Amino acid sequence: MERLTTKDTLLGITAMLATLLIWSSFFISLRASSESDLTIGDIALLRFVPAALVFGYLSRHSLRKIQTTPKRYLLAIGWGAGLPFLMLAANGLHLAPVADGASLIPGILPLFVSSIAAFCYKERISASRKTGIGLIVVGISLFVTHSLFSGQTDVVQGHGLLLLASFSWAWFTVAMRVSGLTPVTGGLVLAGSACLLLPVFHGLGWVTFNLFSAPLSDIMVHLLIQGVAVGVLANFSYGFAISRLGAEMSAALGSFTPVVAALLAAAIFHEALSTTTLLAMSCIICGALAASELIPLKGKLKQPGWLNRLRWQR
Structure with missing residues (x-):
């Protein structure tokens, strides 16, 4: 049975604090891109190409490990946080406010992770997690109901895309844990697969490029946020x-x-924060804490049984 030491916990929490700051910048950057000359394809180039180069160099001696990893885990990593995820998130944030996107993508993660555990790996859901899932569902309902009653059908569509993005990210989260890949090799799978998909999506007409016509200031800002912070640092952290x-x-x-x-x-x-938005955010945050059973943590944490079983069965 796997246990976490106090040192592991502190290091992990520190890494997550850094990730929180970068993720917040990620949502701001995607929202800002809708008001600039940069396309989603341009954002993908700035995000994934530098990351693929960095992680490719760092993983040059670990390619064998990637080759022996079950393909279903590689697919979940590449799809879950790669180019398909970015397109879902970016299009969703073009339709919905930043607060909605930041709530629905990371906030709904525990709901989807727990659902994967229950339906795919027959994990028993505790009372605490059931309560948390219930609060998350209430938060989602508040977001959707508020948009419907205000006649903002485009925002509802944005919410749907953001929920799909969160579901993709949940599979990435699970796959990273059970695959045995390091943050560096996992980052190569994520960024490398996105670089391979970009010309395919361009050929299908799903993404376009306008990088050389955009202002240099826009390119540099998004390169720092998406390429360096999100693409490299957040993937690792x-x-x-x-x-x-x-x-x-x-x-x-x-x-x-x-x-x-x-x-x-x-x-x-x-962007104004309405009472409904604040209430929905509060429900999702409290629900996420309860669903992940973070509050009763006391120095040692047992990993969910389905994660341990998968590790030995892959």
Whole structure:
């Protein structure tokens, strides 16, 4: 049975705090891209190409490990946090406010992770996790109901895309934990697969490029945020946090992203936070904490049984 030491916990929480700050910048960057000349394809280039180069160099002696990893885990990593995830998140944030995106993507993670555990691996759901899932569902319902009654059908569509993005990220979170890949080798799978998919998606007409026509200032800002911070640093810090804290606790800490992102959005884009939005965010954050059983943590943390079983069965 795997146990986490106090040192592991502290290192994992530190990595997640850094990840929270970067994720908040990620949502701000995607929202800002909708008001610039940069396309989603341009953002993908800035995010994944530098990461593929960095992680490719760092993983040059570990390619054998990637080759022997079950393909289903590689697919979940590449799809769950790669180009398909970015397109879902970016299109969703073009339709919905930053606070909604920051709540629905990381905030719903514990719901999806627990659902994967229950339906795919027959894990028993505790009373605490059931309560948390219930609160998350209430939070989602508040977001959707508020948009429907206000006649904002485009926002509802945005919410749907953001929920799909969160579901993809949940599979990435689980796959990173059970695959045995390091944050560096996992980062190569994620970024490398996105680089391979970009010309395919361009050929299908799903993404376009306008990088050379955009202002240099926009390119540099998004390169620093998406390429360096999100593409390299966050991939490593989140993967490191998962390796130290486990999938569910990392997902729980990630639920605090909307608080930071909403404050930044209010300051930068002057997005107002309605009473309903604040209530929905509160429900999702409290639900994420309860669903991931973070509150009763006392120095040692047992990993969910389904994660341990998968590790030995792959």
